[in-house]
Amino acid sequence: MRDKYDIIVVGAGPAGSITAKTAAMRGCNVLMIEKRQEIGDPVRCAEGVAKLRIKKYIEPDERWIAAEVMGSRIFAPDGTGVELSEDVSGSEVGYVLERKLFDRALADAAALAGAEVQVKTRATGLIMEDGYVKGITAMHLGCEEVEIRSDIVIGADGIESKIGRWAGIDTTLKPSCVNTCAQFLVADIDIAQDRCEFHLGSAVAPSGYLWVFPKGNRCANVGIGVGGNTCNPGKRPIDLLQDFVRTRYPDGKIIELVVGGEPASGPIERTVANGLMLVGDAARQVDPLTGGGIANAMDAGSIAGDVAADAISEGDVSEARLQEYDAGWRDEFGKRLDRSLAVKDRFVTLTDDDLNKLAHSVEGLDFATMDLFGLLVTLIKKNPKSLWSLRKMFV
Amino acid sequence: MISVNRYKCGYCGACVSVCPVGAIELIETWIEIADTCNECGACARICPIGAIEVLA
Missing domain, CATH: 3.30.9.10 (D-Amino Acid Oxidase, subunit A, domain 2)
Structure with a gap:
């Protein structure tokens, strides 16, 4: 491990690995660290x-x-x-994955693209200078804390993310x-x-x-x-x-x-700071209705890796420059998260009786060519009273 | 005081995400609670497996 990289990615799940791979393929020096000694394990996912x-x-x-x-x-x-x-x-x-192997395959792809991967390496804090994130302090294989510098730190550190909080982004749920x-x-x-x-x-x-x-x-x-x-x-x-x-x-x-x-909060207000970006569960990019997070995390990682590479080559890693990532992922799937959140918020207030009625209202209909969005549109049309609050987002 | 039953804990990190003062950290297979804990009990509430208790 060196003491300076272009980019440090904290966390080697799908978000981190795609970010690391994308940035490495663009020619950046990337370090991806994983606090656990094994990537992909333990699984915390329906897969x-x-x-x-x-x-x-x-x-x-x-x-x-x-x-x-x-x-x-x-x-x-x-x-x-x-x-x-x-x-x-x-x-x-679509697929039900074997996440233990899937996550390793993604980390492997990041490593093959040129990223350095270090396991059992935990970020313990951020190096902050002049209002910019300038790297991390970390513990590698349980040894003494060391400083590792970088132009950009990417927090892909999951639901228990600390990176955002350390940089002043409130990710508390x-x-x-x-x-x-x-x-x-x-x-x-x-x-x-x-x-x-x-x-x-x-x-x-x-x-x-x-x-x-x-x-x-x-x-x-x-x-x-x-x-x-x-x-x-x-x-x-x-x-x-x-x-x-x-x-x-x-x-x-x-x-x-x-x-x-x-x-299941839906999009948070801010996912970038000077020298810092959050991706995946750390950025709360999970669909609040379905709980699905893998594909969003990968989309976000790909955008983050590209924006990071561009920002570094331009010598500007300010929050304003990295905003391109924030706007990019919202553009890609932010609306879907908003919509899912509205549906979730309405559905959690429904009684069993309400849910049964909704199901009966579409019983016998052919959904062979319909997706979840289509089902929701049909439900709203057939149950305008109980789902009134959702009509604007769907119909 | 917060008590963590390490035999029950599945080290999933859900508790870390709801801590309003950022006092919890998931290391590898255990959680650590810092002195800044204000004993609000959000972590105990959220735990999927009931590994955390607020002791009076």
């Missing part, structure tokens, strides 16, 4: 992603594709199902703006391997949803995410999940536990 959106950045490889899904089915509290088909059903179906989640990898169960399931209702997942994502070989990620403000002792995600799996899959074998929080 669903739209094929089309990740193909832009990496050639699909069967080693990290656990299952391919053709559609999804959403269940109302009374069991009424609405089916959506592939390519058109939101961005959360209200409990209601975090979906708190638990998931089991359940083996030896009879489930459809070609579609994802989502279950709504206060019994299974109050103000959230339960998902079943196939992972091949009679396995599935079965998980629950609920709003942080509804998370109470005895009704935590882990409790709800255990109840559901015990009842639904009494013979299933639980072979992995995943826990995590997903930012």
Whole structure:
């Protein structure tokens, strides 16, 4: 490890690796650090992603594709199902990934592009000079803290991001703006391997949803995410999940536990500062409705890497210059986040009865060519009273 | 005082994101709570697995 780079990327998830790869390919000296000793582990994700959106950045490889899904089915509290088909059903179906291998493949691609990768290396603070971020202090392999300088620091440090806060960007989330989640990898169960399931209702997942994502070989990620403000002792995600799996899959074998929080705040005000950018979960770029964050993180990383390379070559890494990144990602998917947030905010106030009524209103309709957006438009048209507040964003 | 049950903790970092004073840090497989903690309990509330408690 040297003591000066053009760019330091903190965090080696999809956002960090795509940023590092993009900037390295543009000729920048890039250091990407990961605080854990293994990249991609432990997983904190349901692992669903739209094929089309990740193909832009990496050639699909069967080693990290656990299952391919053709559609999804959403269940109302009374069991009424609405089916959506592939390519058109939101961005959360397509591949169910093996994130441990996927994240490593992305980090590997960044390294091959010329970025230096260092694991078990944790940022402990920022070097600030004249109102600019000038690098980080870090602990490498548990040794004494060292200073590493750079023109730009990129915070790709996940939900627990510190980089933004250290630079004066308030990334604190209200409990209601975090979906708190638990998931089991359940083996030896009879489930459809070609579609994802989502279950709504206060019994299974109050103000959230339960998902079943196939992972091949009679396995599935079965998980629950609920709003942080509804998370109470005895009704935590882990409790709800255990109840559901015990009842639904009494013979299933639980072979992995995943826990995590997903930012559901929608876009934050600011993702750049002098010499600094935030990407991925650190920038709260997760879809607040679906919880999907991988594809957004990769889009953001690609924009961030390009803007960083341009800014460095021009010798201007001011907040005003880096604003191009902030505007770029908002342009790419910011509107979608706003819309998803509005839908989420409305849906968490609906009772089980309301949700059942919504499902009944579209029962029997053909959604074979409809995506999540199309379903929402139809729901709003058929239920103008209960979904009045959303009409402007959709119709 | 905040008590973290390290045997329960799944080191997911959800608690870090809701701390209004930035007192929590997720290291690798454990969390550390700094003296700046104001015992608001947001971390205990959010934890998916119930590993955090505010002790009176």
